[in-house]
Every structure is written in C-alpha cells, then in structure tokens.
Amino acid sequence: MFPKTLSKTVTGVTLGAAMLLPMTQANAAEYQIDSQGQHAFIQFKISHLGYSYVLGTFDDFTGTFSYDPEAPEEASANVKVDVTSLDTAHAERDKHILSDDFLNASEYPTATFESTGFESTGEGEGILKGNLTLHGQTQPITIDVEHIGGGDDPWGGYRQGFEGETTLTLSNYGIDTSKLGPTASTVDMYLVVEGLRQ
C-alpha cells in the first residue's frame, strides 16, 4: 500500500518535472517590472538616533530584467528610480531628505541600477552585481537575490517575482549623513520586483 503511493508520487513528480522542463527553457525571456500595477517595491530602512528606524519607499520606478531558470547566471536587470517619489509618510522629512542636504533631488532626480553579472549561490538564490548611480555618483554594488515564484497569472500573463536585499554606505555616493549621527551612515534596502513577461 505505502510503496505504491510513493511510487505514484514519484512518477507524478517526474512527469511534472518533465513537462516543466521544455516550458522553463522557453522562459528565458525579458520581463517588464510591473510598475503600473505597482507589484514592485523599493523600501529603505535607516537608523534614527540608533534608537529606532525610519522606513520609507521610492514609489515610482521602471525597469526590466531577463531571467532564465535554466541559466540563472545570465540574469540581468536594469532599473530607473524617480528619486523625488521618496515617501517616509512625513512631508517635512521628505522635503529635507530630497533637499541638497542629502539626496539633492532637483540636481539628481533619477537613480539607476544596471546589472553587470549574476552569481548563483544555490537553488533560486544568488548575488546580482551591478552599478548603482545615486546622487550623481556610480558605485558597484551587490544585491542578495532570492527567487520567490513565477508562473501564469490569472489575467493571461506570465510573471516571475524576486526579492533582494543590499546595504548602501551613503558616503560612497557623496551623501553626508554625519549630522544624523554615527548609526545613520548606512541604509538597508529591501526590494520586491514582479516582472511581467513581454
């Protein structure tokens, strides 16, 4: 009884995998980040006095990525962020962060990320390398990326979703945070992107 069920299951898995294989090969494709439906988030977290955190988002950004589950090392991504869309739910603080004290958004209204490579570190995870341009200065960064899931959506499209984390040292981009205290020199970024296959 028991072995029978098991073998059935194994057969099922094998069959499923076999069916999945040609499909996944066809998935090496360009994806457009779903900015329109806002199924993508760029969040940041920075220390407040060392006692707590300020959380915020960049609401407006666009981008594309290419992804092939069979050849993850060929993955790439390009994202363009509207810096002025920064939102920490407090107008005076947002105005201050966007002023020339920090991000100087009138001078540098966009930030960009262009990937240069991807290194797989295991099943569905890896390190995305690339150049981040922020505050007019470009620095190489790495983003720890994890594949969340992917497949057909209920509306006739096909999607892949990832989350990523990285930590930026703001002085590398010429942003002076010394007035905010020693704990505010770095900012943690958390990204969720859902791409719609083109």
Next chain:
Amino acid sequence: MWRNTLHGWGIASIVMHWLSALIVVGLFALGWWMTGLGYYDYWYQLAPWWHKSFGMLLLGLTLLRVAWRLSQSTPLAQGARWERRAAHAGHVLLYVLLLTVMVSGYLISTAEGQGISVFGVFEVPALIVGLPHQATLAGDVHWYAAWALIVLAVGHTLAALKHHLLDRRDTLRRMWWPSVSRRQ
C-alpha cells in the same frame, strides 16, 4: 473708537496691524534661524512647532483683518495722486504676499496629509495633499515670498517714516492713536 473713519484707524485695525508686524518679523527671524539648526540641536523639533503655530495664528488674524478692512471705510490716503496709487498697490501686495507666505507654509507641512498643531490646542487639518512635489515646491514659494514680504515691509516702513518725518503728516500718529479717528 473700534471702527475706522475717514480720518484715522480704529483700535481693531491698529491692534491687528502692529500684531501682524510683530509676528511677521518674529516668524521671519525664527524661520531663518531654525532652518540652519542641526539635527541634534535642542530646538530642532520645537522651533518649527512654534513657527507653525504662530504662522497659523497669523493666517487667522490676516483673514480677519482683510474682512475687517473690506467691511468699512478706510482713512483717506494722503499725498499726490501717484503716491496714493503706489501706496494702495503696495498695501494690496503686502496682503497678497502675507497670504502667499502663510498658505505655502501650510502646504509644506500638510503635503502628506498631516495637520498642523496650533500651540497644541487644536489642529488645522490638511486640505490639499499630494500635489506633485508639493512640499518642495511650496517650500521654494515660502522662501521667496517671505523674502519679498520682508523687503516690501521695509519699504513700507521707510515710506511711512518719510511721510511722517519729512512730509510732516500724521502718518504714524493715526496708525498708533485711535483717538485720531474721532477728529472732525
């Protein structure tokens, strides 16, 4: 006594005028000083709180003042025809700048839906939120309009002093003593 006449200003107008002058100069100095404060300064949170509270008070006072001014006669302007016209244009511009400074200031703080606490007694709710780059643009308007207001107020002061001291008119007396308005 309370109301204006064709000869001079009543108590209400006089009090509102000098109260406005005091608050405007105070707010300008406070605003200048507080925008230069460092994050770890003791006054970093408190100074904007006072600035906004007095700003909202001045907004209420100014609306009342404009309504009062429009609802009754005003003392006859003195001087040549061009002087009277220039003075009238200057006064209108002062009111316009006052309202511009205060409305733009209000739009900075309320840009994302937060109200403005007035001395902790009550809160002025946010009415216009989420305009594109609202806080930043309103901040620019606030800064330039405040400067324009102070420059014009200095011109207003110099003109008043000139009329009083050089032209030997009762310009300052009628802006200070309500009794001048009862003169026949």
